[in-house]
Amino acid sequence: MELLKKKIMEVGRVEAGGVLKVDSFLNHQLDIELLNEVGKEFKKRFEGKKVTKILTAEVSGIAIAVLAGQYFNVPVVFAKKTESKNLDKDTFQGEVYSYTKEKHYKIRVSKRYLDSSDHVLIIDDFLANGQALLGLKQIVDEAKAQLVGAGIVIEKGFQKGGQLAKEANIHVESLAIISSMEDGKISFKEPSQE
Amino acid sequence: MELLKKKIMEVGRVEAGGVLKVDSFLNHQLDIELLNEVGKEFKKRFEGKKVTKILTAEVSGIAIAVLAGQYFNVPVVFAKKTESKNLDKDTFQGEVYSYTKEKHYKIRVSKRYLDSSDHVLIIDDFLANGQALLGLKQIVDEAKAQLVGAGIVIEKGFQKGGQLAKEANIHVESLAIISSMEDGKISFKEPSQE
Numbered sequence: 001m002e003l004l005k006k007k008i009m010e011v012g013r014v015e016a017g018g019v020l021k022v023d024s025f026l027n028h029q030l031d032i033e034l035l036n037e038v039g040k041e042f043k044k045r046f047e048g049k050k051v052t053k054i055l056t057a058e059v060s061g062i063a064i065a066v067l068a069g070q071y072f073n074v075p076v077v078f079a080k081k082t083e084s085k086n087l088d089k090d091t092f093q094g095e096v097y098s099y100t101k102e103k104h105y106k107i108r109v110s111k112r113y114l115d116s117s118d119h120v121l122i123i124d125d126f127l128a129n130g131q132a133l134l135g136l137k138q139i140v141d142e143a144k145a146q147l148v149g150a151g152i153v154i155e156k157g158f159q160k161g162g163q164l165a166k167e168a169n170i171h172v173e174s175l176a177i178i179s180s181m182e183d184g185k186i187s188f189k190e191p192s193q194e
Numbered sequence: 195m196e197l198l199k200k201k202i203m204e205v206g207r208v209e210a211g212g213v214l215k216v217d218s219f220l221n222h223q224l225d226i227e228l229l230n231e232v233g234k235e236f237k238k239r240f241e242g243k244k245v246t247k248i249l250t251a252e253v254s255g256i257a258i259a260v261l262a263g264q265y266f267n268v269p270v271v272f273a274k275k276t277e278s279k280n281l282d283k284d285t286f287q288g289e290v291y292s293y294t295k296e297k298h299y300k301i302r303v304s305k306r307y308l309d310s311s312d313h314v315l316i317i318d319d320f321l322a323n324g325q326a327l328l329g330l331k332q333i334v335d336e337a338k339a340q341l342v343g344a345g346i347v348i349e350k351g352f353q354k355g356g357q358l359a360k361e362a363n364i365h366v367e368s369l370a371i372i373s374s375m376e377d378g379k380i381s382f383k384e385p386s387q388e
Contacts, residue, residue: 066260078222113218
């Protein structure tokens with residue numbers, strides 16, 4: 001998606017530890033106009049697929065999932081990372097390993113909001129190590145729902161998430177695939193390689 | 195807002211400890227169509243006011259703020275609750291007291307995304323004790339930005355947040371004001387009392 005890649009080139013900053021900062025439009029300040037285009041693009045990429053629910057994980061997946069939800073005309077459910085008295089006791093759970101924090105944590109969705117009749121599209125901001133995506137897939141599987149695929153805004157193509165998703169048979173559509181961030185220079189995979 | 199009150203009456207559940215569960219449409223599963231109407235209503239309530247930015251706090255303010263952002267045509271910024279390597283070091287901070295957890299925590303916005311030229315509309319899902327709202331106001335004040343007001347989806351009118359906001363000179367527009375949840379029965383303030 002050219003508009004998105006252009007934005008990443010303009011404002012994305014590569015920081016120590018291989019962090020790509022895109023907080024001016026994607027995960028702190030939100031560029032609603034651009035993220036609306038992202039939502040439309042997801043609709044186009046999954047055209048013709050039956051989707052009854054969009055699933056994402058808090059926090060930074062929510063904005064994109066909600067804007068995309070408008071084009072799919074379906075409810076959005078976000079998995080919660082924290083145990084909270086506001087969350088039902090009866091949940092589907094996924095386990096996520098955080099490389100940053102070097103520990104596992106759980107993400108949870110109340111059993112009220114997913115069931116075996118659902119066709120679920122996962123939407124998230126990043127695909128890097130693939131751990132969040134696999135945790136979300138676990139929730140879909142636990143609910144015995146159908147996983148339609150995953151719409152990803154930015155995939156770090158040089159990390160293993162894409163490969164893990166392929167092995168798990170997840171149809172991934174990434175709108176921008178970064179092939180390298182070496183020396184602070186962001187390069188994208190050519191569309192023919194995507 | 196009648197549509198919203200109707201939804202709360204239909205699906206809201208009053209639980210132990212005075213918790214109003216509206217997670218079927220507002221803070222776990224998200225009813226995008228309804229929340230879009232909420233966004234439009236905020237636009238109507240603040241018609242004619244200059245707004246350059248919408249500010250909310252993670253997690254459950256994000257969905258509403260993003261959908262509302264479409265009607266105001268401005269970027270949305272969400273304050274972060276957790277220190278993260280993805281957040282700039284240089285931040286505006288607000289202090290929030292959590293009655294549930296009985297402790298203070300900080301919410302933060304990078305100084306890149308608010309400044310003294312901004313006219314800020316705060317949007318949040320709930321107004322109860324008013325602590326989150328006052329923390330967000332602190333951030334706006336620190337940035338020396340103009341606070342336009344606060345758009346709230348559900349106000350618990352029997353808690354002190356509304357009064358505190360009035361004392362702090364914040365123009366609050368709440369789309370549904372609950373006057374009582376005694377014995378599990380939800381009552382709203384009459385529009386004339388709002």
